[in-house]
Amino acid sequence: MRRAAAETLLWWGVLMALNTVLISTVSTLEAAVGAGLALLGAAGARAMRRAADASPGGLGRLGPALWAWPWTLLADTGRLAAVVLRPGRRGGGFREIELPAGTGPAWAGALLSATPGAYVVDVRPAARPDGPRRMTVHALTDDAGALERALTGGGRP
Numbered sequence: 001m002r003r004a005a006a007e008t009l010l011w012w013g014v015l016m017a018l019n020t021v022l023i024s025t026v027s028t029l030e031a032a033v034g035a036g037l038a039l040l041g042a043a044g045a046r047a048m049r050r051a052a053d054a055s056p057g058g059l060g061r062l063g064p065a066l067w068a069w070p071w072t073l074l075a076d077t078g079r080l081a082a083v084v085l086r087p088g089r090r091g092g093g094f095r096e097i098e099l100p101a102g103t104g105p106a107w108a109g110a111l112l113s114a115t116p117g118a119y120v121v122d123v124r125p126a127a128r129p130d131g132p133r134r135m136t137v138h139a140l141t142d143d144a145g146a147l148e149r150a151l152t153g154g155g156r157p
Contacts, residue, residue: 058103072147
């Protein structure tokens, strides 16, 4: 019961933070309505996570990935601007990356998809429980960014 309350509170906090950031002026009424809707969303998010039996997975490679994320965000924003300014320049597309065993595909996919340079399209189950996971990503460029290298340990399959 304590774990359920903590998870719901965590979801509520994330949703309230998003609500507060996305509205221009915070009035008492908007905060109250946002808090109520965030609680409803938190209950729904917890129910969906339980129904899907989802978990974030192992924390392997989390430190290097968190370190690389802001730099990748900046670099990918520059790459995106270059592609927009020069539309004839093509690159990127779909490719496979392999997450080492112990790296959670849920958080890794969310972190990679939170950059303008790539998003995760598919995650396949590991061949064995302690084995690596393969992810299909759509990337803006052909080369792997710092975040992708941090997640994969430096290489591609």
